Amino acid sequence: MTYTSVLAKQRRFGETTRTDAWWIQPLLVFLGFSAFIAYSTWAALQGTDTVHCYYWLGGYNPNANGANYLSPFFSPELFSVSPDAPPAVFGTLPAIWPGWLPFSPAFLMMWVPAGFRFTCYYYRGAYYKAFWADPINCAVGEPRKTYLGERYFPLIIQNIHRYFFYLAVVFIFILAWDAWDALWFVDAAGKQHFGIAVGSLVLIVNVYLLGGYTFGCHSFRHLIGGFLDSKSKVPVCAKGYSCVSCLNHRHMLWAWMSLFWVGFTDIYIRLCAMGVWHDFRIFTF
DSSP, X not given: OOOOOOOOOOOOTTOOOOOSOTTHHHHHHHHHHHHHHHHHHHHHHHTTOSSOOTTEEOTTOTTOTTOOEEOGGGOSOOSBOSTTSXXXXXXXXXXXXXXXXXXXGGXXXXXXXXXXXXXXXHHHHHHHHXXXXXXXXXXXXOSOSOOOTTSSTTGGGGGGHHHHHHHHHHHHHHHHHHHHHTTEEEXXXXXXXXXXXXXXXXXXXXXXXHHHHHTTOHHHHIXXXXXXXXXXXXXXXXXXXXXXXXXXXXHHHHHHHHHHHHHHHHHHHHHHHHTSSOXXXXXXX
C-alpha cells in the first residue's frame, strides 16, 4: 500500500480558524512598544538643549529642594552640554564634536539597554508578531512565504544577546548608585542629609524592576548554571540557577514593568525639574 502526504495550503495573511480575539495581544504590544520608542526618542533629543537640563533635578534648579535625581536615560552622563547639567564623567563636550551634529548625553548610553531589549528572547517573540507579523499570532497566516531566519542583517544581531547582557549588568550598578545618591539631600548650608522622598522611591523601584528583568535573563541563566549537564554536582551553580529561574518564570512581567517604569522615572524627574510636579520629601535625618 502506498501512502501519500499532502501539505496543507499555506494560509493567506490574517487567515485563521481561530475564533478568539487573537489580534488583541499583538495590537497591545505594538501600541506599547511604539509609545515607549516615541517617548524615549523624544526624551533623548531633549538632551540637546544647551540652556535647560530637565533630565536632572539638582544643582541650581530652584525646584530641586536639595534633591539629586538623574534620569536613567542619561546615566551615566559622560559629557555635558548644559551649564545646568550635573558634573559629567569627562566634563563638557569636546570641541572635536561636529557643530552640525546635535549631541545629547543619552545618545552615548541608550544604545546599550536598547540593544539588550531588542535582542531579548522574550521581546523577539513579542515584536516579531506585533511589528513584522512573523507570524502575527499562532495559527494565523503571515504575509511572507519563506523564512530567512536570523542569518542576515538586522536579525543576525540577535545572536549577540549575551554580550549585551554583560553591558546591561554594568548599568544596573550605575543606576543603583544613582538611587543611592537620591537618598541624600543638601540643605541651605551645603550639608548633606540622609532622607527619602517620592523621587528617591521612584529611582529605587526603577533599579529593582530593571534588576529583576536583567538578572532573570535567559543568558544569565545559562551563564550561572545552564552550561552544566548535572547542576547537582556544583551546589553553588545549582542554587544560582534556581534563583535566576524564579525570575525567569516571570520574565515577561519583569520586561514590561521595567520598560514602562524607566519611562515613568524620566517623566517624573523631567516634570519635577520643570516645576510641574513637586517632589514630596517624606523624611530627612
